[in-house]
Amino acid sequence: MNTRQLILGATVLLASGTLSLRAAEPAELRKKALEVVAPIPERMPGAEKDTPAQIALGKRLFFEKKLSQNGTQSCNSCHAVDKGRGGVDNQPTSPGAFGKRGGRNSPTVLNAGFHTAQFWDGRAEDLAAQAKGPILNPIEMAMPDQNEVLARLGADKRYVRDFAKAFPGEAKPVTYDNLAKAIAAFERTLITRDRFDDFLKGQDVALTELERKGLHEFLSVGCTTCHNGPLVGGNGFRKIGILEPYSNATDKGRIEVTKDEADEFVFKVPSLRNIALTGPYFHDGKHAELASAVREMAQLQLGQKLSDDQVKVIVAFLNAMSDKGRKAPKTASSGAAGAGQP
Numbered sequence: 001m002n003t004r005q006l007i008l009g010a011t012v013l014l015a016s017g018t019l020s021l022r023a024a025e026p027a028e029l030r031k032k033a034l035e036v037v038a039p040i041p042e043r044m045p046g047a048e049k050d051t052p053a054q055i056a057l058g059k060r061l062f063f064e065k066k067l068s069q070n071g072t073q074s075c076n077s078c079h080a081v082d083k084g085r086g087g088v089d090n091q092p093t094s095p096g097a098f099g100k101r102g103g104r105n106s107p108t109v110l111n112a113g114f115h116t117a118q119f120w121d122g123r124a125e126d127l128a129a130q131a132k133g134p135i136l137n138p139i140e141m142a143m144p145d146q147n148e149v150l151a152r153l154g155a156d157k158r159y160v161r162d163f164a165k166a167f168p169g170e171a172k173p174v175t176y177d178n179l180a181k182a183i184a185a186f187e188r189t190l191i192t193r194d195r196f197d198d199f200l201k202g203q204d205v206a207l208t209e210l211e212r213k214g215l216h217e218f219l220s221v222g223c224t225t226c227h228n229g230p231l232v233g234g235n236g237f238r239k240i241g242i243l244e245p246y247s248n249a250t251d252k253g254r255i256e257v258t259k260d261e262a263d264e265f266v267f268k269v270p271s272l273r274n275i276a277l278t279g280p281y282f283h284d285g286k287h288a289e290l291a292s293a294v295r296e297m298a299q300l301q302l303g304q305k306l307s308d309d310q311v312k313v314i315v316a317f318l319n320a321m322s323d324k325g326r327k328a329p330k331t332a333s334s335g336a337a338g339a340g341q342p
């Protein structure tokens with residue numbers, strides 16, 4: 001936090017004494033919040049076994065365009081984590097190596113290793129299982145098979161050396177499993193830190209008055225029945241369109257994974273950490289604005305029509321959950337420019 005924010009926060013705190021909105025009183029609000037959410041843990045599950053050599057290799061692989069058939073795409077093309085980006089491409093759906101788009105929006109890789117499962121429908125159990133998919137997916141990186149991937153890496157002396165360092169003692173370290181393990185090790189370092197956590201840990205001025213009002217609304221309206229835990233989501237599956245159906249019924253969600261009828265239109269409850277950085281919103285990327293996503297959620301999931309003021313403060317609060325070192329691109333199209341697309 002810089003001096004300006006501190007002064008701003010302190011001024012707001014003084015001013016808040018005169019306000020009637022008691023629930024925005026920091027200590028009380030913090031207590032209420034901590035019943036349903038928590039600061040992001042220091043480490044991701046499994047990270048204790050990751051070595052610096054594995055993380056370094058995984059990072060290089062994450063940015064490696066050789067992992068796509070025509071050399072145009074890396075993981076970072078759709079999940080940009082460099083230059084202060086939010087782990088996404090900020091497009092509704094992502095063009096793959098040959099320009100074809102899948103039906104789903106790219107979720108952020110930031111904090112993803114904390115989720116109970118990966119993908120909108122949870123079909124991969126963890127980061128390593130997930131990482132094996134996109135490289136061979138014909139509309140993503142479109143490599144023909146694992147052997148072709150390993151042949152390309154095996155022809156690169158630096159990769160041969162780095163795999164050997166990352167997986168010491170293995171006779172043939174350049175394997176598809178090890179590639180996935182290394183990428184997962186790198187992804188486990190992608191933990192974000194935001195002002196909401198500073199507030200939860202006791203720093204009253206970390207949130208402005210407006211943001212505290214937003215937190216209060218977020219808690220009272222009922223968003224935390226689903227978006228809860230340290231990631232404010234990412235820990236369960238729920239239907240989209242509980243009280244009113246969602247407008248786009250093309251994607252049936254988790255039913256494709258479980259074949260259980262109860263899972264029709266069920267998706268992973270997304271984490272709302274960094275949500276201001278990761279638009280457009282929902283599994284189909286149909287909502288460009290965070291305000292419109294919030295309004296839609298209240299209506300579909302809680303049967304509530306929020307006032308403009310409620311939406312405004314909730315959006316202000318959601319903005320306080322952005323990683324301190326990152327920011328959203330100015331417009332979705334300027335965001336796409338850095339995504340390394342052909």
Ligand code: HEC
Pocket residue numbers: 062073074075076077078079094095096097102104105106107108109112115117118119120121127130131134135139140141183
């Ligand atoms: C062409 C764009 C594209 C590329 C390239 C790509 N991804 Fe993705 N990624 C997506 C999309 C779209 C989804 C969501 C798909 C779904 O849920 O069915 C996704 C989902 C994920 C998730 C799950 C996150 C969550 O919240 O569930 C992770 C982690 C991830 N990708 C990592 C990677 C890694 C690692 C690579 C490189 C090996 C990669 N992606 C390459 C588009 C891409």
Ligand code: HEC
Pocket residue numbers: 218221222223224225226227237238239240242267268269270271272275278280281282283284290293294297298301302314
């Ligand atoms: C009954 C559970 C439930 C409730 C209550 C709920 N949500 Fe959601 N939320 C979800 C699910 C599930 C999704 C994913 C929907 C999809 O894309 O198919 C989601 C998606 C979102 C998204 C888009 C996330 C992204 O990455 O695109 C935002 C923003 C959001 N919710 C905010 C809220 C807010 C604010 C409230 C309270 C007004 C709220 N939600 C209430 C379950 C819920």
